[in-house]
Amino acid sequence: MTLDQIAVIGARIANDASAVPMRHFRRDGLGIEVKDDADASPVTIADRATEEAIRAAIEAEFPGHGIFGEEFGTQGSLDGPAWIIDPIDGTRFFLTGYPCFGMLIGHLQAGVPQVGIIRMPALDETYVGVSGGAATLNGAPISVRAITQLSEARVYINEPERTFDHDPALFARLCKIGHTRRMSYDCYPHAMVAAGQIDAVTDIGLEPYDFLPIAPVIEAAGGIITDWEGRALTLGSDGRVVTAATPALHAALLEVIGG
Structure with missing residues (x-):
C-alpha cells in the first residue's frame, strides 16, 4: 500500500471518528478527571471513547500495525509500521466549549512520521500531509507562505x-x-x-x-x-x-x- 493510500484511509478514519467528540461537545456529563502528570492534564470520557474508535478502525484496516495513543499507551511494536494518536488535542479547549480542539493521527515507519493527519472536528477541517508528497486541506492543496523576514x-x-x-x-x-x-x-x-x-x-x-x-x-x-x-x-x-x-x-x- 502506498503512502497516499494510507493517507486516504487515515483521513477517513479521522473524519469518521470525529462524530465521537462531537456527540459530547458543549454538553454536560463529560466525566472530567485529572491525570497524574506534571500539569494535571484533564481527560474526559470523550478522549477515551475517541481513541477507542480510532484504534478499532486502525486494527480493522491495518492488522498487525503498532499503535501508540495518549490514553491507552502502546499496543504492538513501534519498530515497524505503526500509528500514533492524540484523540483530542486540546482537551481544555474541548471541555470549555472552544472549537479549536483537534485530533491527531500519524503513520510511522520505524518511528519516522510518514503520514500526518490534523482533524478539527468542530471546524470540519482535515489537514493531510504525506512525506515526499502533497499537503491538503479538505482535499485541496495547501502550502506555506514565502516569508523569510x-x-x-x-x-x-x-x-x-x-x-x-x-x-x-x-x-x-x-x-x-x-x-x-x-x-x-x-x-x-x-x-x-x-x-x-x-x-x-x-x-x-x-x-x-x-x-x-x-x-x-x-x-x-x-x-x-x-x-x-x-x-x-x-x-x-x-x-x-x-x-x-x-x-x-x-x-x-x-x-x-x-x-
Missing part, C-alpha cells in the same frame, strides 16, 4: 505560561518578534502554518503524539518543523518544537530561542 512574520507562541516558566528571558524575546504575534495552544496554529495563514509557531511541553502527526503536514506544505536545536523530531524528542514557513524564518527563530 522575521519582522514580517505572523507568529504564534504556544503554551505561553510554560514558555515563561521555562525561560522568562526567552518569553520576553518572543513577545517582541514578528509583524503580528498571538498566544495560543495545541495543534491548530501548526495547521495554520501549513495552510499559509500564519508563518511560525513556538511550542513547548509536547509529547510525541502531539508533534509527530503534525510533522508530515508541515513538511509536505513546504515548511519546517524541528526541535529547538534544529534537529528532526523523533519519538525521543524533548517536546520543545518550532514550526516555520521557510528555512530563513526557521533559522531566525532558532537564533531568538538560543538567545
